[in-house]
Amino acid sequence: MAKGFGARLKSLFGIKRFDESYFEELEELLIEGDLGSKLTMQISDEVRDLVRKKKDLTTKDLQLLVKEQLRPMVHTFHPAIDRNALNVFLILGVNGVGKTTTIAKIARLYKAQGYSVTLAAADTFRAAAIDQLEVHADRLGVRIVKQESGSDPGAVVFDAITSARARGDQLLLVDTAGRMHNKEHLVRELAKIDKIVQTKGVDPAHYKKFLVIDSTTGQNGLSQATIFHQAIRLDALILSKYDSLAKGGALIQIGDSLGLPISFVGVGEKYGDLELFEAEPFLDSLVGLA
Ligand SMILES: Nc1nc2c(ncn2[C@@H]2O[C@H](COP(=O)(O)OP(=O)(O)OP(=O)(O)O)[C@@H](O)[C@H]2O)c(=O)[nH]1
Ligand SMILES: [Mg+2]
Missing domain, CATH: 3.40.50.300 (P-loop containing nucleotide triphosphate hydrolases)
Known part of the structure:
Protein backbone atom coordinates (compact mmCIF):
# COMPACT_ATOMS: atom_id res chain seq x y z
CA MET A 1 0.00 0.00 0.00
CA ALA A 2 1.62 3.20 -1.11
CA LYS A 3 1.91 6.04 1.34
CA GLY A 4 -0.71 7.72 -0.80
CA PHE A 5 -3.32 5.16 0.28
CA GLY A 6 -4.31 7.08 3.41
CA ALA A 7 -4.52 10.31 1.46
CA ARG A 8 -6.62 8.68 -1.27
CA LEU A 9 -8.92 7.10 1.31
CA LYS A 10 -9.32 10.47 2.95
CA SER A 11 -10.18 12.25 -0.28
CA LEU A 12 -12.63 9.50 -1.22
CA PHE A 13 -14.29 9.95 2.17
CA GLY A 14 -14.60 13.66 1.41
CA ILE A 15 -17.16 12.82 -1.30
CA LYS A 16 -20.67 12.84 0.10
CA ARG A 17 -22.39 11.21 -2.86
CA PHE A 18 -22.79 7.65 -1.64
CA ASP A 19 -23.96 5.97 -4.83
CA GLU A 20 -22.89 2.65 -6.27
CA SER A 21 -19.88 4.14 -8.06
CA TYR A 22 -18.66 5.49 -4.72
CA PHE A 23 -18.56 2.00 -3.24
CA GLU A 24 -16.96 0.62 -6.38
CA GLU A 25 -14.20 3.18 -6.02
CA LEU A 26 -13.79 2.39 -2.33
CA GLU A 27 -13.51 -1.34 -3.01
CA GLU A 28 -11.03 -0.75 -5.81
CA LEU A 29 -8.87 1.37 -3.52
CA LEU A 30 -8.91 -1.23 -0.74
CA ILE A 31 -7.99 -4.02 -3.16
CA GLU A 32 -5.17 -1.94 -4.63
CA GLY A 33 -4.07 -1.35 -1.06
CA ASP A 34 -3.52 -5.12 -0.70
CA LEU A 35 -6.20 -5.59 1.93
CA GLY A 36 -7.57 -8.67 0.17
CA SER A 37 -11.11 -9.28 -1.09
CA LYS A 38 -12.61 -10.56 2.17
CA LEU A 39 -11.56 -7.57 4.24
CA THR A 40 -12.43 -5.20 1.39
CA MET A 41 -16.02 -6.46 1.29
CA GLN A 42 -16.26 -6.38 5.06
CA ILE A 43 -15.14 -2.75 5.21
CA SER A 44 -17.33 -1.76 2.29
CA ASP A 45 -20.38 -3.33 4.00
CA GLU A 46 -19.60 -1.50 7.23
CA VAL A 47 -19.32 1.80 5.37
CA ARG A 48 -22.69 1.14 3.68
CA ASP A 49 -24.19 0.46 7.08
CA LEU A 50 -22.79 3.63 8.59
CA VAL A 51 -23.97 5.70 5.62
CA ARG A 52 -27.51 4.38 6.19
CA LYS A 53 -27.45 4.97 9.95
CA LYS A 54 -25.68 8.25 10.34
CA LYS A 55 -26.50 11.60 8.80
CA ASP A 56 -23.77 14.24 8.32
CA LEU A 57 -21.08 11.64 8.15
CA THR A 58 -17.63 13.19 8.39
CA THR A 59 -14.44 12.07 6.71
CA LYS A 60 -13.07 11.29 10.14
CA ASP A 61 -16.04 8.99 10.96
CA LEU A 62 -15.17 6.93 7.91
CA GLN A 63 -11.44 6.86 8.62
CA LEU A 64 -12.11 5.72 12.17
CA LEU A 65 -14.44 3.01 10.92
CA VAL A 66 -11.77 1.56 8.62
CA LYS A 67 -9.22 1.80 11.43
CA GLU A 68 -11.54 -0.14 13.78
CA GLN A 69 -11.96 -2.83 11.14
CA LEU A 70 -8.19 -3.21 10.83
CA ARG A 71 -7.28 -2.96 14.51
CA PRO A 72 -8.07 -6.59 15.48
CA MET A 73 -5.67 -7.74 12.77
CA VAL A 74 -2.62 -5.88 14.06
CA HIS A 75 -0.69 -7.19 17.06
CA THR A 76 2.41 -5.98 18.82
CA PHE A 77 5.25 -7.90 20.44
CA HIS A 78 8.03 -6.04 22.23
CA PRO A 79 10.61 -8.67 23.18
CA ALA A 80 11.90 -8.59 26.73
CA ILE A 81 15.41 -9.76 27.54
CA ASP A 82 16.22 -11.81 30.62
CA ARG A 83 19.42 -10.32 32.02
CA ASN A 84 20.27 -13.58 33.76
CA ALA A 85 20.26 -15.81 30.70
CA LEU A 86 21.45 -16.02 27.14
N1 LIG B 1 15.64 2.78 3.45
C1 LIG B 1 15.93 1.70 4.16
N2 LIG B 1 16.84 0.83 3.72
C2 LIG B 1 17.10 -0.26 4.46
C3 LIG B 1 16.42 -0.52 5.68
N3 LIG B 1 16.89 -1.69 6.18
C4 LIG B 1 17.81 -2.13 5.30
N4 LIG B 1 17.95 -1.27 4.26
C5 LIG B 1 18.83 -1.39 3.08
O1 LIG B 1 18.50 -2.56 2.37
C6 LIG B 1 19.67 -3.11 1.73
C7 LIG B 1 19.80 -4.59 2.09
O2 LIG B 1 20.06 -4.68 3.47
P1 LIG B 1 20.80 -5.93 4.13
O3 LIG B 1 20.78 -5.69 5.60
O4 LIG B 1 22.10 -6.17 3.49
O5 LIG B 1 19.79 -7.08 3.73
P2 LIG B 1 19.95 -8.65 3.96
O6 LIG B 1 18.58 -9.19 4.16
O7 LIG B 1 20.94 -8.92 5.02
O8 LIG B 1 20.50 -9.08 2.54
P3 LIG B 1 21.24 -10.49 2.15
O9 LIG B 1 22.29 -10.75 3.18
O10 LIG B 1 21.81 -10.20 0.79
O11 LIG B 1 20.18 -11.54 2.11
C8 LIG B 1 20.83 -2.26 2.22
O12 LIG B 1 21.16 -1.32 1.23
C9 LIG B 1 20.28 -1.57 3.46
O13 LIG B 1 20.90 -0.33 3.71
C10 LIG B 1 15.43 0.43 6.13
O14 LIG B 1 14.77 0.30 7.17
N5 LIG B 1 15.22 1.51 5.33
MG1 LIG C 1 22.66 -10.06 5.01
Whole structure:
Protein backbone atom coordinates (compact mmCIF):
# COMPACT_ATOMS: atom_id res chain seq x y z
CA MET A 1 0.00 0.00 0.00
CA ALA A 2 1.62 3.20 -1.11
CA LYS A 3 1.91 6.04 1.34
CA GLY A 4 -0.71 7.72 -0.80
CA PHE A 5 -3.32 5.16 0.28
CA GLY A 6 -4.31 7.08 3.41
CA ALA A 7 -4.52 10.31 1.46
CA ARG A 8 -6.62 8.68 -1.27
CA LEU A 9 -8.92 7.10 1.31
CA LYS A 10 -9.32 10.47 2.95
CA SER A 11 -10.18 12.25 -0.28
CA LEU A 12 -12.63 9.50 -1.22
CA PHE A 13 -14.29 9.95 2.17
CA GLY A 14 -14.60 13.66 1.41
CA ILE A 15 -17.16 12.82 -1.30
CA LYS A 16 -20.67 12.84 0.10
CA ARG A 17 -22.39 11.21 -2.86
CA PHE A 18 -22.79 7.65 -1.64
CA ASP A 19 -23.96 5.97 -4.83
CA GLU A 20 -22.89 2.65 -6.27
CA SER A 21 -19.88 4.14 -8.06
CA TYR A 22 -18.66 5.49 -4.72
CA PHE A 23 -18.56 2.00 -3.24
CA GLU A 24 -16.96 0.62 -6.38
CA GLU A 25 -14.20 3.18 -6.02
CA LEU A 26 -13.79 2.39 -2.33
CA GLU A 27 -13.51 -1.34 -3.01
CA GLU A 28 -11.03 -0.75 -5.81
CA LEU A 29 -8.87 1.37 -3.52
CA LEU A 30 -8.91 -1.23 -0.74
CA ILE A 31 -7.99 -4.02 -3.16
CA GLU A 32 -5.17 -1.94 -4.63
CA GLY A 33 -4.07 -1.35 -1.06
CA ASP A 34 -3.52 -5.12 -0.70
CA LEU A 35 -6.20 -5.59 1.93
CA GLY A 36 -7.57 -8.67 0.17
CA SER A 37 -11.11 -9.28 -1.09
CA LYS A 38 -12.61 -10.56 2.17
CA LEU A 39 -11.56 -7.57 4.24
CA THR A 40 -12.43 -5.20 1.39
CA MET A 41 -16.02 -6.46 1.29
CA GLN A 42 -16.26 -6.38 5.06
CA ILE A 43 -15.14 -2.75 5.21
CA SER A 44 -17.33 -1.76 2.29
CA ASP A 45 -20.38 -3.33 4.00
CA GLU A 46 -19.60 -1.50 7.23
CA VAL A 47 -19.32 1.80 5.37
CA ARG A 48 -22.69 1.14 3.68
CA ASP A 49 -24.19 0.46 7.08
CA LEU A 50 -22.79 3.63 8.59
CA VAL A 51 -23.97 5.70 5.62
CA ARG A 52 -27.51 4.38 6.19
CA LYS A 53 -27.45 4.97 9.95
CA LYS A 54 -25.68 8.25 10.34
CA LYS A 55 -26.50 11.60 8.80
CA ASP A 56 -23.77 14.24 8.32
CA LEU A 57 -21.08 11.64 8.15
CA THR A 58 -17.63 13.19 8.39
CA THR A 59 -14.44 12.07 6.71
CA LYS A 60 -13.07 11.29 10.14
CA ASP A 61 -16.04 8.99 10.96
CA LEU A 62 -15.17 6.93 7.91
CA GLN A 63 -11.44 6.86 8.62
CA LEU A 64 -12.11 5.72 12.17
CA LEU A 65 -14.44 3.01 10.92
CA VAL A 66 -11.77 1.56 8.62
CA LYS A 67 -9.22 1.80 11.43
CA GLU A 68 -11.54 -0.14 13.78
CA GLN A 69 -11.96 -2.83 11.14
CA LEU A 70 -8.19 -3.21 10.83
CA ARG A 71 -7.28 -2.96 14.51
CA PRO A 72 -8.07 -6.59 15.48
CA MET A 73 -5.67 -7.74 12.77
CA VAL A 74 -2.62 -5.88 14.06
CA HIS A 75 -0.69 -7.19 17.06
CA THR A 76 2.41 -5.98 18.82
CA PHE A 77 5.25 -7.90 20.44
CA HIS A 78 8.03 -6.04 22.23
CA PRO A 79 10.61 -8.67 23.18
CA ALA A 80 11.90 -8.59 26.73
CA ILE A 81 15.41 -9.76 27.54
CA ASP A 82 16.22 -11.81 30.62
CA ARG A 83 19.42 -10.32 32.02
CA ASN A 84 20.27 -13.58 33.76
CA ALA A 85 20.26 -15.81 30.70
CA LEU A 86 21.45 -16.02 27.14
CA ASN A 87 18.67 -14.76 24.88
CA VAL A 88 18.83 -15.80 21.23
CA PHE A 89 17.20 -13.87 18.38
CA LEU A 90 17.22 -15.59 15.01
CA ILE A 91 16.80 -13.07 12.19
CA LEU A 92 15.31 -14.57 9.03
CA GLY A 93 14.13 -13.36 5.66
CA VAL A 94 14.65 -13.62 1.92
CA ASN A 95 17.72 -11.99 0.41
CA GLY A 96 17.97 -8.25 0.49
CA VAL A 97 15.09 -7.58 2.88
CA GLY A 98 17.42 -5.98 5.44
CA LYS A 99 18.35 -8.79 7.87
CA THR A 100 21.96 -7.77 8.46
CA THR A 101 21.15 -4.07 8.79
CA THR A 102 18.34 -4.90 11.21
CA ILE A 103 20.69 -7.03 13.32
CA ALA A 104 23.09 -4.11 13.59
CA LYS A 105 20.22 -1.82 14.64
CA ILE A 106 18.96 -4.30 17.25
CA ALA A 107 22.51 -4.80 18.56
CA ARG A 108 22.91 -1.05 19.01
CA LEU A 109 19.51 -0.75 20.72
CA TYR A 110 20.21 -3.41 23.35
CA LYS A 111 23.85 -2.50 23.82
CA ALA A 112 22.71 1.04 24.65
CA GLN A 113 20.46 -0.51 27.31
CA GLY A 114 23.48 -2.15 28.90
CA TYR A 115 23.15 -5.69 27.58
CA SER A 116 26.19 -7.55 26.30
CA VAL A 117 25.51 -8.51 22.71
CA THR A 118 27.21 -10.97 20.34
CA LEU A 119 26.53 -11.48 16.64
CA ALA A 120 26.65 -14.87 14.94
CA ALA A 121 27.53 -14.88 11.23
CA ALA A 122 25.38 -17.82 10.18
CA ASP A 123 24.90 -16.52 6.65
CA THR A 124 27.84 -18.51 5.37
CA PHE A 125 26.39 -18.85 1.89
CA ARG A 126 27.90 -15.59 0.70
CA ALA A 127 31.47 -14.60 1.64
CA ALA A 128 30.61 -10.90 1.68
CA ALA A 129 27.83 -11.52 4.20
CA ILE A 130 30.34 -12.38 6.94
CA ASP A 131 32.46 -9.31 6.15
CA GLN A 132 29.37 -7.10 6.18
CA LEU A 133 28.37 -8.32 9.64
CA GLU A 134 31.93 -7.90 10.86
CA VAL A 135 32.00 -4.26 9.75
CA HIS A 136 28.86 -3.65 11.83
CA ALA A 137 30.31 -5.51 14.83
CA ASP A 138 33.48 -3.36 14.69
CA ARG A 139 31.58 -0.11 14.38
CA LEU A 140 29.19 -0.99 17.18
CA GLY A 141 31.85 -2.48 19.44
CA VAL A 142 30.13 -5.84 19.83
CA ARG A 143 31.61 -9.30 19.46
CA ILE A 144 31.12 -11.51 16.41
CA VAL A 145 31.40 -15.29 16.11
CA LYS A 146 32.18 -16.44 12.59
CA GLN A 147 33.68 -19.23 10.56
CA GLU A 148 34.86 -19.44 7.00
CA SER A 149 32.41 -18.79 4.21
CA GLY A 150 30.79 -22.02 3.04
CA SER A 151 30.97 -23.58 6.48
CA ASP A 152 27.94 -25.12 8.17
CA PRO A 153 25.63 -22.38 9.58
CA GLY A 154 24.52 -24.82 12.28
CA ALA A 155 28.12 -25.17 13.46
CA VAL A 156 28.47 -21.38 13.66
CA VAL A 157 25.36 -21.18 15.82
CA PHE A 158 26.57 -24.06 18.00
CA ASP A 159 29.91 -22.29 18.61
CA ALA A 160 28.29 -18.92 19.10
CA ILE A 161 25.97 -20.22 21.83
CA THR A 162 28.85 -22.00 23.57
CA SER A 163 31.10 -18.94 23.58
CA ALA A 164 28.33 -16.44 24.36
CA ARG A 165 27.42 -18.54 27.41
CA ALA A 166 31.05 -18.80 28.48
CA ARG A 167 31.31 -15.01 28.41
CA GLY A 168 28.00 -14.49 30.18
CA ASP A 169 26.47 -12.64 27.21
CA GLN A 170 22.82 -11.74 27.37
CA LEU A 171 21.85 -11.46 23.71
CA LEU A 172 22.98 -13.44 20.68
CA LEU A 173 21.76 -12.12 17.33
CA VAL A 174 21.99 -14.70 14.54
CA ASP A 175 22.30 -13.54 10.92
CA THR A 176 21.00 -16.13 8.47
CA ALA A 177 21.10 -16.63 4.72
CA GLY A 178 18.14 -15.53 2.66
CA ARG A 179 19.39 -17.16 -0.44
CA MET A 180 20.21 -20.82 -1.06
CA HIS A 181 20.50 -23.22 -3.96
CA ASN A 182 16.77 -23.78 -3.71
CA LYS A 183 13.81 -23.39 -1.36
CA GLU A 184 14.08 -26.91 0.07
CA HIS A 185 17.74 -26.35 0.90
CA LEU A 186 16.93 -23.09 2.68
CA VAL A 187 14.11 -24.67 4.67
CA ARG A 188 16.37 -27.57 5.66
CA GLU A 189 19.17 -25.26 6.80
CA LEU A 190 16.84 -23.16 8.90
CA ALA A 191 15.27 -26.19 10.52
CA LYS A 192 18.77 -27.41 11.38
CA ILE A 193 19.76 -24.10 12.99
CA ASP A 194 16.51 -24.15 14.96
CA LYS A 195 17.22 -27.68 16.18
CA ILE A 196 20.73 -26.72 17.30
CA VAL A 197 19.45 -23.79 19.39
CA GLN A 198 17.04 -26.19 21.06
CA THR A 199 19.65 -28.90 21.54
CA LYS A 200 21.90 -26.35 23.23
CA GLY A 201 19.16 -26.01 25.82
CA VAL A 202 18.18 -22.40 25.16
CA ASP A 203 14.91 -21.90 27.02
CA PRO A 204 12.03 -21.29 24.55
CA ALA A 205 11.18 -18.17 26.57
CA HIS A 206 14.62 -16.80 25.68
CA TYR A 207 14.56 -17.84 22.03
CA LYS A 208 12.72 -15.73 19.45
CA LYS A 209 12.52 -16.12 15.69
CA PHE A 210 11.87 -12.96 13.69
CA LEU A 211 11.07 -12.70 10.01
CA VAL A 212 12.15 -9.48 8.34
CA ILE A 213 9.65 -8.31 5.72
CA ASP A 214 10.52 -5.60 3.25
CA SER A 215 7.64 -3.15 3.65
CA THR A 216 7.61 -2.43 -0.08
CA THR A 217 6.81 -6.09 -0.84
CA GLY A 218 3.19 -6.59 -1.79
CA GLN A 219 1.21 -9.79 -1.93
CA ASN A 220 4.16 -12.16 -2.47
CA GLY A 221 5.34 -11.24 1.02
CA LEU A 222 2.63 -13.55 2.32
CA SER A 223 3.90 -16.58 0.40
CA GLN A 224 7.48 -15.83 1.56
CA ALA A 225 6.36 -15.55 5.15
CA THR A 226 4.32 -18.75 4.91
CA ILE A 227 7.36 -20.75 3.76
CA PHE A 228 9.45 -19.50 6.70
CA HIS A 229 6.64 -19.99 9.19
CA GLN A 230 6.18 -23.58 8.08
CA ALA A 231 9.90 -24.30 8.18
CA ILE A 232 10.60 -22.77 11.55
CA ARG A 233 7.71 -21.57 13.69
CA LEU A 234 8.11 -17.78 13.75
CA ASP A 235 7.44 -15.56 16.75
CA ALA A 236 7.14 -12.13 15.19
CA LEU A 237 7.69 -9.92 12.17
CA ILE A 238 10.04 -7.00 11.66
CA LEU A 239 9.07 -4.47 9.01
CA SER A 240 12.09 -3.06 7.20
CA LYS A 241 12.28 -0.10 4.83
CA TYR A 242 9.12 1.43 6.22
CA ASP A 243 10.56 4.80 5.19
CA SER A 244 10.11 3.73 1.55
CA LEU A 245 6.79 3.18 -0.19
CA ALA A 246 5.25 0.88 2.40
CA LYS A 247 2.61 -1.67 1.50
CA GLY A 248 0.71 -1.36 4.75
CA GLY A 249 -2.23 -3.49 3.66
CA ALA A 250 -0.03 -6.41 2.67
CA LEU A 251 1.75 -6.23 6.02
CA ILE A 252 -1.57 -6.38 7.86
CA GLN A 253 -2.55 -9.40 5.80
CA ILE A 254 0.71 -11.23 6.49
CA GLY A 255 0.46 -10.69 10.25
CA ASP A 256 -3.19 -11.60 10.34
CA SER A 257 -3.00 -14.68 8.09
CA LEU A 258 -0.12 -16.19 10.05
CA GLY A 259 -1.25 -14.91 13.44
CA LEU A 260 2.06 -13.09 13.94
CA PRO A 261 2.65 -9.87 15.85
CA ILE A 262 5.03 -7.11 14.74
CA SER A 263 8.05 -6.18 16.85
CA PHE A 264 10.19 -3.56 15.15
CA VAL A 265 10.02 -1.19 12.22
CA GLY A 266 13.09 -0.14 10.21
CA VAL A 267 12.75 3.44 9.03
CA GLY A 268 16.10 4.11 7.34
CA GLU A 269 19.60 2.83 6.75
CA LYS A 270 21.27 4.24 9.87
CA TYR A 271 21.76 2.34 13.12
CA GLY A 272 19.31 4.58 14.95
CA ASP A 273 16.59 4.00 12.35
CA LEU A 274 14.73 1.30 14.25
CA GLU A 275 11.51 1.78 16.19
CA LEU A 276 9.44 -0.50 18.35
CA PHE A 277 6.25 -1.22 16.44
CA GLU A 278 3.15 0.52 17.78
CA ALA A 279 -0.27 -0.34 16.35
CA GLU A 280 -2.01 3.00 16.85
CA PRO A 281 0.29 5.29 14.85
CA PHE A 282 0.65 2.54 12.20
CA LEU A 283 -3.12 2.37 11.74
CA ASP A 284 -3.54 6.16 11.90
CA SER A 285 -1.05 6.70 9.11
CA LEU A 286 -2.60 3.87 7.10
CA VAL A 287 -6.06 5.46 7.00
CA GLY A 288 -4.72 9.00 6.64
CA LEU A 289 -5.47 10.16 10.20
CA ALA A 290 -1.86 11.04 10.96
N1 LIG B 1 15.64 2.78 3.45
C1 LIG B 1 15.93 1.70 4.16
N2 LIG B 1 16.84 0.83 3.72
C2 LIG B 1 17.10 -0.26 4.46
C3 LIG B 1 16.42 -0.52 5.68
N3 LIG B 1 16.89 -1.69 6.18
C4 LIG B 1 17.81 -2.13 5.30
N4 LIG B 1 17.95 -1.27 4.26
C5 LIG B 1 18.83 -1.39 3.08
O1 LIG B 1 18.50 -2.56 2.37
C6 LIG B 1 19.67 -3.11 1.73
C7 LIG B 1 19.80 -4.59 2.09
O2 LIG B 1 20.06 -4.68 3.47
P1 LIG B 1 20.80 -5.93 4.13
O3 LIG B 1 20.78 -5.69 5.60
O4 LIG B 1 22.10 -6.17 3.49
O5 LIG B 1 19.79 -7.08 3.73
P2 LIG B 1 19.95 -8.65 3.96
O6 LIG B 1 18.58 -9.19 4.16
O7 LIG B 1 20.94 -8.92 5.02
O8 LIG B 1 20.50 -9.08 2.54
P3 LIG B 1 21.24 -10.49 2.15
O9 LIG B 1 22.29 -10.75 3.18
O10 LIG B 1 21.81 -10.20 0.79
O11 LIG B 1 20.18 -11.54 2.11
C8 LIG B 1 20.83 -2.26 2.22
O12 LIG B 1 21.16 -1.32 1.23
C9 LIG B 1 20.28 -1.57 3.46
O13 LIG B 1 20.90 -0.33 3.71
C10 LIG B 1 15.43 0.43 6.13
O14 LIG B 1 14.77 0.30 7.17
N5 LIG B 1 15.22 1.51 5.33
MG1 LIG C 1 22.66 -10.06 5.01
